[in-house]
Amino acid sequence: MTDAETRLTRKGRATRDRIVESAAAVALERGVQGMTNEEVRRAAGVSGSQLMHYFPDKESLLSAVIDWRAQAVMNFTQMAAKEGLDTFEGLQSWVDAYLDHEEACVSGCSFGSLAAELVKSETGLRGKVADGFDQWEELFRAGLQAMRDRGELKRSADPRALTNALMSSFQGGMLLSQASGDSTALRDALTAAMNYLSTFRSARSRA
Amino acid sequence: MTDAETRLTRKGRATRDRIVESAAAVALERGVQGMTNEEVRRAAGVSGSQLMHYFPDKESLLSAVIDWRAQAVMNFTQMAAKEGLDTFEGLQSWVDAYLDHEEACVSGCSFGSLAAELVKSETGLRGKVADGFDQWEELFRAGLQAMRDRGELKRSADPRALTNALMSSFQGGMLLSQASGDSTALRDALTAAMNYLSTFRSARSRA
The missing domain is CATH 1.10.10 (Arc Repressor Mutant, subunit A)
Known part of the structure; x- marks a missing residue:
C-alpha cells in the first residue's frame, strides 16, 4: 500500500x-x-x-483492477480446493468447482481474460499481470511440493513444471470454452491435466 | 467470398x-x-x-483480420509438422517449431491472442473466432483420428478430447509465457501435453 x-x-x-x-x-x-x-x-x-x-488515468485504475482480480481468484482457488491444494482430492475439488457449473466454464477466467487483454500493453501492466499469475501459481506449486515431500507424488514429479502444465490447461481451456460458448474444451483440458498429474502418483499414494 | x-x-x-x-x-x-x-x-x-x-468500420476490418490470422496459423501448423499431423514425429515437429525459438514462445499465439481480445465482443466476431479455432483444431483432430484408425493410438484415445487438451495447453502456455516474457511455461505445457498423448500410444506403435 x-x-x-x-x-x-x-x-x-x-x-x-x-x-x-x-x-x-x-x-x-x-x-x-x-x-x-x-x-x-x-x-x-x-x-x-x-x-x-x-x-x-485508466492505467492506475487497471493496475488496481489487476490486484483485485488476482486476490479474488486466489481466494476462490483456496476456497474451492476444500481438502487443500496439497491433495489430489483438493485439486479435483478445484477442477469440479468449474466443471460443475457450465456458466463458470464459458465466462472466461476472471484473471486470465483480463491478463490476455493487457499482456501487450507497453506500460507496467504486463509486469503486474505476470506477478498475479506468479502469486496464484505459487499456491499450486506449494501444494504439489508438499505432496512430493510427503511421498504422494513420485520423485520425478517437478512441482513447477506440473503447475505450469495445469495452469496452461486451465487458461487455454477457458479461452476455447469462452470462444465456443461450450464447456467441452475446458472439461477435456482439465481432465487431461488431472490424468497427467495422476501418472506421477506414487505407489504409496495409490495404496 | x-x-x-x-x-x-x-x-x-x-x-x-x-x-x-x-x-x-x-x-x-x-x-x-x-x-x-x-x-x-x-x-x-x-x-x-x-x-x-x-x-x-473497424468490425469489418477485424473480421477480415480474424480470417487472415486463422488461415496463416493453419498454414504454419501444416508446414511445421513436417512429417504430418497424423504422426507423433509430426506433432513433435510442430511443438519444436515453437520451443526451438524463444521469440516464438513469448510473442503470444498470433491467432489466440487476437481471439482473447475479441471473445468478449458483442458483435459477430466471437463466432468468427470460434470458427477459426474449430478449423484449426480440425487439422489435429483429423491427424489423431488417422493415428487411431491405423492403430498407433489406443482405442481409448478420443481425438476430439486430445485435441482440446493439446490446443488448451498451447494457448494457455502461450499466454503464461507472454506474460512472464519467458518460454518456460509453454515448454512445460507442451511437454506435458505430448507426454500425456504418449500414454495413448498403442503397444503396436511402440514396437
Missing part, C-alpha cells in the same frame, strides 16, 4: 474499493476496451471528479 | 490484402485497441478514403 492509500479515510477507502470492484466487473463483462470512465462511474455510483481523484 | 469481393479488380484485391495484412501486424504488436485507423493506414500505405472504401 502506498502512503497516499494509507492516508485514505475509511469512507474514502470504501469508495475506492467500490470503484475498483465495479471497474473489474465492467472489464470482465465488456473487456478492457469497454471499461470506459462513464461505465465505471455509473456502475460504482460516483462522480467524474471522485473517479479522477482516486484514479487519475 | 461476398459478391462485392468477387467484383474487386486485381489491383483492388492487392490493396485490400495489404490492408488486412498490415492491420493484422498492428493488432499483433499493439493489440486490437492499438489497431487504430491511423496506424493501419500508415502501415499499409493507403489513404483514409481507401481504407474506408474496403472497410467501412
Whole structure:
C-alpha cells in the first residue's frame, strides 16, 4: 500500500474499493476496451471528479483492477480446493468447482481474460499481470511440493513444471470454452491435466 | 467470398490484402485497441478514403483480420509438422517449431491472442473466432483420428478430447509465457501435453 492509500479515510477507502470492484466487473463483462470512465462511474455510483481523484488515468485504475482480480481468484482457488491444494482430492475439488457449473466454464477466467487483454500493453501492466499469475501459481506449486515431500507424488514429479502444465490447461481451456460458448474444451483440458498429474502418483499414494 | 469481393479488380484485391495484412501486424504488436485507423493506414500505405472504401468500420476490418490470422496459423501448423499431423514425429515437429525459438514462445499465439481480445465482443466476431479455432483444431483432430484408425493410438484415445487438451495447453502456455516474457511455461505445457498423448500410444506403435 502506498502512503497516499494509507492516508485514505475509511469512507474514502470504501469508495475506492467500490470503484475498483465495479471497474473489474465492467472489464470482465465488456473487456478492457469497454471499461470506459462513464461505465465505471455509473456502475460504482460516483462522480467524474471522485473517479479522477482516486484514479487519475485508466492505467492506475487497471493496475488496481489487476490486484483485485488476482486476490479474488486466489481466494476462490483456496476456497474451492476444500481438502487443500496439497491433495489430489483438493485439486479435483478445484477442477469440479468449474466443471460443475457450465456458466463458470464459458465466462472466461476472471484473471486470465483480463491478463490476455493487457499482456501487450507497453506500460507496467504486463509486469503486474505476470506477478498475479506468479502469486496464484505459487499456491499450486506449494501444494504439489508438499505432496512430493510427503511421498504422494513420485520423485520425478517437478512441482513447477506440473503447475505450469495445469495452469496452461486451465487458461487455454477457458479461452476455447469462452470462444465456443461450450464447456467441452475446458472439461477435456482439465481432465487431461488431472490424468497427467495422476501418472506421477506414487505407489504409496495409490495404496 | 461476398459478391462485392468477387467484383474487386486485381489491383483492388492487392490493396485490400495489404490492408488486412498490415492491420493484422498492428493488432499483433499493439493489440486490437492499438489497431487504430491511423496506424493501419500508415502501415499499409493507403489513404483514409481507401481504407474506408474496403472497410467501412473497424468490425469489418477485424473480421477480415480474424480470417487472415486463422488461415496463416493453419498454414504454419501444416508446414511445421513436417512429417504430418497424423504422426507423433509430426506433432513433435510442430511443438519444436515453437520451443526451438524463444521469440516464438513469448510473442503470444498470433491467432489466440487476437481471439482473447475479441471473445468478449458483442458483435459477430466471437463466432468468427470460434470458427477459426474449430478449423484449426480440425487439422489435429483429423491427424489423431488417422493415428487411431491405423492403430498407433489406443482405442481409448478420443481425438476430439486430445485435441482440446493439446490446443488448451498451447494457448494457455502461450499466454503464461507472454506474460512472464519467458518460454518456460509453454515448454512445460507442451511437454506435458505430448507426454500425456504418449500414454495413448498403442503397444503396436511402440514396437
